[in-house]
Amino acid sequence: MRVEIVIENTGARFFCETERSLLAAMENRRCSGIPIGCRNGGCGMCKIKVLSGRYISGKWSRACVSESEEAQGFALACRTVPLTDLRVVALAKTRQIHPINSKGVD
Amino acid sequence: MAFTGILRPGHIALRVLDLEAAVRHYTDIVGLKETARDGNKRVFLKAWDEHDHHSVVLREADSAGIDYLGWRVDSPETLMRLAADLEKSSLVSHCEWIPAGEHPDTGRRLRFVVPTGHSMEIYAEKGKVGNGMSDTNPEVWPDGLTGMSPSRFDHCLLYGDDLDGVVKLFTEVLGFTIAERVVVGPEQVLMAAFLTCSNKPHDVAFIRQPVKNKLHHVSFFLESWHDVLRAADIITKHRVSHDVGPTRHGLTRGTTVYFFDPSGNRNEVFSGGYIHYPDKPTLTWTDDELARAVFYHDRAIDERFMAAYT
Numbered sequence: 001m002r003v004e005i006v007i008e009n010t011g012a013r014f015f016c017e018t019e020r021s022l023l024a025a026m027e028n029r030r031c032s033g034i035p036i037g038c039r040n041g042g043c044g045m046c047k048i049k050v051l052s053g054r055y056i057s058g059k060w061s062r063a064c065v066s067e068s069e070e071a072q073g074f075a076l077a078c079r080t081v082p083l084t085d086l087r088v089v090a091l092a093k094t095r096q097i098h099p100i101n102s103k104g105v106d
Numbered sequence: 107m108a109f110t111g112i113l114r115p116g117h118i119a120l121r122v123l124d125l126e127a128a129v130r131h132y133t134d135i136v137g138l139k140e141t142a143r144d145g146n147k148r149v150f151l152k153a154w155d156e157h158d159h160h161s162v163v164l165r166e167a168d169s170a171g172i173d174y175l176g177w178r179v180d181s182p183e184t185l186m187r188l189a190a191d192l193e194k195s196s197l198v199s200h201c202e203w204i205p206a207g208e209h210p211d212t213g214r215r216l217r218f219v220v221p222t223g224h225s226m227e228i229y230a231e232k233g234k235v236g237n238g239m240s241d242t243n244p245e246v247w248p249d250g251l252t253g254m255s256p257s258r259f260d261h262c263l264l265y266g267d268d269l270d271g272v273v274k275l276f277t278e279v280l281g282f283t284i285a286e287r288v289v290v291g292p293e294q295v296l297m298a299a300f301l302t303c304s305n306k307p308h309d310v311a312f313i314r315q316p317v318k319n320k321l322h323h324v325s326f327f328l329e330s331w332h333d334v335l336r337a338a339d340i341i342t343k344h345r346v347s348h349d350v351g352p353t354r355h356g357l358t359r360g361t362t363v364y365f366f367d368p369s370g371n372r373n374e375v376f377s378g379g380y381i382h383y384p385d386k387p388t389l390t391w392t393d394d395e396l397a398r399a400v401f402y403h404d405r406a407i408d409e410r411f412m413a414a415y416t
Contacts, residue, residue: 037414039347041123042170042370045414059123061370061416063169 004085007033008051016082021058023077035092039078045092046077053086109180111188111281112303115310116178116232117161117209118262118324120371121416125149125166127368135344136326136373137253138162141235142210150210153326154248155257158232159211162259162324170369170416172321174225175262175310176215177280177303178232185230188280189216192228197221197275206231220275222266223318254337254375256326263311265320265415272312273299282309285382286357286389288396297393300358307358307379320415323364323372330377331361337375338363350411354378356399357391364411371416 001018005025012033016025023046027036037045044064050073057070058079065074077088122128129149132138138151141160150160158178165173179185193201198218204227206214213231220226238248266272273296276282285307288298300308313322328334331352338352341363349372351363362376391399398405 035410035413037410038349038366038370038372038416040366040368040370042366042416043414045410061123061169061171063171063416 003082006087034077034090041079047091048088051087054083056081112177117176119163119173121167122369128164137255153258155237157234176227182230221268221271258327260325260327261308262324263322265315269314284388288391290393323374325374328377354402356402
């Protein structure tokens with residue numbers, strides 16, 4: 001089955017099969033809106049908040065999404081398999097680090 | 107003996123989310139050899155040309171990243187001398203002795219926390235299990251190699267906040283030299299340091315970032331550029347999560363490809379570099395030329411390469 005993913009803060013829309021992660025579907029369809037990091041639940045670059053819809057969560061690093069955040073709908077897109085249409089917000093800015101440049105030192 | 111003190115990074119302990127998936131990755135894809143398991147959900151592995159019992163430790167946990175990095179020293183006397191120096195240094199905290207045998211076939215280790223928040227260890231004894239070939243009239247490589255089959259665990263790159271403190275510790279207490287560095291702005295603030303205790307361009311590197319105890323990548327050594335290309339073929343053949351490359355670094359001159367393990371820890375396999383001597387001038391890169399330093403051909407740094415870490 002195919003469902004539709006909407007990234008609310010960028011307006012990006014793409015289809016995702018219900019047996020694959022929404023990040024894999026986004027990357028495969030050359031869509032953007034969620035930053036692609038390790039793709040394996042470790043780095044947290046693809047952190048999202050799910051606003052509506054049902055999904056299955058895979059294993060991800062608790063350093064990226066805590067249990068209480070998970071209960072509030074936070075997830076990593078690389079380990080999120082949709083069951084229905086999803087509306088999500090990409091949150092990557094919350095874990096961005098300083099680029100190395102002249103302003104890169106605290 | 108001309109080469110004394112700390113000899114090499116002897117083991118890195120990594121946290122993984124799924125132990126068996128990690129073991130399959132590090133054996134079938136990377137090509138390390140499993141040497142032991144213990145009751146604490148830990149698996150010990152080594153690269154083919156390492157003689158010591160293990161160089162990589164995988165532990166299943168609920169987060170990815172690095173547990174600790176262990177440094178092999180040349181003798182029990184050096185271990186005692188460095189332990190005394192570390193215990194009185196204001197640059198380290200949480201010094202504790204880990205008893206012999208806590209790692210299989212390994213002597214006692216002094217564990218300590220450095221200013222960037224990483225746990226480090228020094229130890230003098232680990233069993234020699236050999237590289238699969240005789241020490242007398244050997245062959246040049248053993249049978250049964252799999253995957254990318256690097257010859258050794260080479261170095262890692264770590265992210266942390268107190269770069270000045272960690273560089274001071276490694277150079278003034280542990281005897282490292284700075285092979286290369288990155289400086290920023292007119293004040294030439296130190297942003298990255300590539301530290302060596304050997305003839306390698308780096309045994310460990312640190313980048314200043316406003317975090318503690320983070321891993322950028324763990325790196326394994328290949329013999330040739332062709333091996334790097336073949337490693338990239340393996341990444342695609344097995345649909346491994348690819349990061350950057352094959353390409354070359356300006357920094358350290360290594361030819362390289364980056365990818366991620368099944369828990370998101372970044373791996374590198376690389377070849378090349380140069381011979382470092384302690385009297386070699388430190389190479390300095392400035393921030394306006396940083397992209398060429400990091401990726402010599404593209405002369406651009408992918409956002410993911412800096413922003414993804416565990």
